[in-house]
Amino acid sequence: MDPGLLAQHVFNGLMLGVIYALVAVGFTLFFGVMDVIKFSHGDVVMLGAFTALAVAAGLTGMGVTSHPLMLLGMLVVALGLMAVVGALLARLLVLPLRGAPAINVLLITLMAGTVIREGVRLFYPQGSNPKPFPRLLPGGTVEIGSFTLRHDSAILFVIGVAAIVGVHLTLARTRLGLAIRAVAQDPETASAMGIPFTATVLATFAIGSALAALAGVVNGLYYSEISFNLGLLLGAIGFSAAVVGGLGNVYGAILGGFLFAALQTIGAVALPFASAYKDVFAFAAVIVLMALRPAGLLAERSAERV
């Protein structure tokens, strides 16, 4: 294959990988501290994107035209609001079910996700149609041979990687991060050390949901279009990535996100049939991976959890 074209595919794959990793990290963080799967996570991604879209419309209505300013406003409101939504979902749906079978949390968050999804479809103006997402990033390109790097993609990639590095630093180097890791391993011992369980869980859900909002905004800016059901596929992909990486392991989730994107890219490029089958190929590969490594690539026991 032409090296320029190959570089193009690799970059596209990395770009998707960042979005998937942002979603997968949330799944794995929630599992880490509460041992639950929160299935409304994909719909929080979608709600974050629609929040940003609403902010963009609002700012345009107020006469704000500066793209960096709009982008900043969208990110601040979407991430902040989703952090609150995530903490509320934890407070109202997940924490009260502590001690109940995990399947109950799975079911209740699945329903919460449906409520969010249908809520956006019904109450956002013409919510059932795909919405154009404003192109706010500089549209230029850099050509290196046959490799075309769009400025906006490069910026999104950097933003996504920065967020992932931020999560790593927060977990590894801060007091809150240590509290989250301690609660994930042994909530009782953590409490004997003076760590507040509920506050730590709420902070974890807030962080994971803010990352979901970021994934939603990056996704919108990358594809220039969002729809009320984008969380279904992104949620399934994020969940798969977290499981393939080893649930409870943040680095596994990141790895899983990039791996899934690589599989999709390979499915779209290297296979003889049309790229429409890329998801089928990627999910099938995940099924095979799960059969070979049931505990995930970085199994929780051998690597540090959360």
Next chain:
Amino acid sequence: MTAPLLDARALVVRFGGVTALDGLDLSVHTGETVGLIGPNGSGKTTFFNALTGFVRVAGGRAQLAGADITGLEPRRIAAFGIARTFQRLRLLLDLSVFDNLMLGQHLTLDHGPWSSLFARGRFAAAVRGQADVARTLLAAFSPGLPARLFEPARALTMIDRRRVEICRALIREPALLLLDEPSAGMTPDETAELMTDLLAVKAQRPALTVVIIEHDMGVIERVSDRCVVLDYGRKLAEGSYAEVAADPVVRRAYLGED
């Protein structure tokens, strides 16, 4: 005599129909080391769990330095200055030795969500200071431990894990240290070594108050100023090791003698 540091009065803990603590009175003065002994199921660990908020107290009260700590959450009680170890060692094995010790410092290190998340510089400075404190403390228990500060706790031997757990409890300089069978799972030689280290650490901290649960009577004889014998969740006897060991009631209940 001055008021006791720890004052437990008529503590009652029930598990379903079983009364694990049945109106236990126990007080400990500042600087004392009290050995808590008794047959399995006599309520020793339950007493620790009641003091640290791990089980619900059904009756009575516990005070630390005059403040009522009965029925508070574990994290609140920790803030009053009680630190403990666990019989079934509870280090966080996937974390490094240092992270475990930092957890012990959670209450005193850099408060507030802002400094938790953003003030990395200050946190890092505090961490560097703490690394020195941690190394000094670890060195008191084993000269080889400070070098392993950033290894995962899982990589340590049983006795080193036990040492680190005790350091984790000690590092925030608690007023009251509760040690739940520190010799469990160790050889007699290892136990003797651990007790020597413990006595040395205690000698440097005259105000540190210790309650230690032990099955090994040699340990109790060596480290404790006073012994309390529990049986069926009640205090069976109290006094110096020699007094308690000679007590016929204790010999019958605990040593199984007729």
